[in-house]
Amino acid sequence: MARIVVNEWLSLDGVVQAPGTPDEDRRGGFEYGGWHVPYFDELAQRTVVEGLNEAGGFLLGRTTYENFAGYWPNANDEEQVLAVPLNTKPKYVASTTLSEPLEWQNSTLLRRDVREAVAALKERDDGDLHVIGSPVLVWTLVEHDLVDEYRLMIDPLILGTGKRLFPDSGARRALRLVETRATTTGAVLATYAAA
Numbered sequence: 707m708a709r710i711v712v713n714e715w716l717s718l719d720g721v722v723q724a725p726g727t728p729d730e731d732r733r734g735g736f737e738y739g740g741w742h743v744p745y746f747d748e749l750a751q752r753t754v755v756e757g758l759n760e761a762g763g764f765l766l767g768r769t770t771y772e773n774f775a776g777y778w779p780n781a782n783d784e785e786q787v788l789a790v791p792l793n794t795k796p797k798y799v800a801s802t803t804l805s806e807p808l809e810w811q812n813s814t815l816l817r818r819d820v821r822e823a824v825a826a827l828k829e830r831d832d833g834d835l836h837v838i839g840s841p842v843l844v845w846t847l848v849e850h851d852l853v854d855e856y857r858l859m860i861d862p863l864i865l866g867t868g869k870r871l872f873p874d875s876g877a878r879r880a881l882r883l884v885e886t887r888a889t890t891t892g893a894v895l896a897t898y899a900a901a
Contacts, residue, residue, distance in 0.1 A: 708827060709834045709854035710765065712844050713757055714871055715742045717861055721868035722841050730773065736868050745861040745891040753887075753895055755787055757857065762833015763796035765824065765847075767840030771799045774838075775810035798827060798835070800843045821850040828852070841871050848872070848879065855899050856881065862892040 715725045724730035725742030732739065766774065774792060781789035797813040800820045808815055816823040824847060827835060837844055837853075847853050880901035887895045 708762060708830055708832060710824065710828065710837065710847060710852050711757075711761070711834050711855045711857060712837045712847070712853050713754075713857045714839070714841075714844070715859045715861065716871055717741065717863045717865045717868075719864045719866065720870040720872060721865040722839070722871045723868035731769070731869075734867075734869070738865050738868065741863060741865060742859075742861060745859075745863070745889065745893040747890045747893075749887065749889050750859055750891075750893065750895065753857075753859075757836060758788060758791040760834070761791065761795060761836040763798065763835050764792070765798050765800065765827075765835050765837045765840070765843065767843035768799065768801035768804055769842075770839035771797070771801070771804075771808075771810070771813070775808075775813070779810060796832070798823070800840075800846070820846050821852065824850075824852050841869055844871060845873060845875075849875070849877070851900070853900060855884070855897065858894075858896045858898070859889075860894045860896060 714722055716722045723736050724739035726740060728739040730739045778789045778792045793811060795812065797810065798816055799808060799813055800816050804815055806815050881898040882901045884897040884899050889895065
């Protein structure tokens with residue numbers, strides 16, 4: 707049975723919006739795009755590459771899919787270590803607005819209810835499915851107890867504003883710490899499993 711593994715970069719106060727570039731996502735007037743870049747060291751890069759290579763495929767929300775599909779097929783030579791697994795492995799996209807065929811190779815639109823579609827994907831044994839970014843999709847998966855593991859890079863930074871990974875829901879969920887490592891920049895790589 708496949709596991710669902712959530713991979714996120716977040717600030718200490720849980721913000722996941724626009725970690726990579728200034729113009730990645732300015733919704734809600736967010737002005738701090740690119741906040742994660744100064745905390746990304748060699749250990750973090752190695753961890754990302756290992757995660758991409760071990761994944762059997764990827765689950766993506768619409769916004770993350772569109773950002774990735776617009777970038778990774780045209781990545782430069784230095785980025786191929788990241789681009790190859792992203793471009794070649796299966797991608798399952800949760801969206802109510804996209805329609806098939808999806809342009810990015812090996813991409814499939816989840817046509818039915820996300821909970822049902824992901825539960826069916828978990829029944830297959832094609833390797834773990836990794837969720838990257840996609841906070842709205844992550845929260846849907848959390849609400850339906852479909853997440854098996856969280857791999858978080860928590861940066862020593864409080865942003866005070868922006869889209870958070872876990873919105874207020876009133877629901878309590880216990881996790882079990884699997885592993886922690888500190889980066890040279892003071893960020894923490896933490897892996898949690900569903901309890």
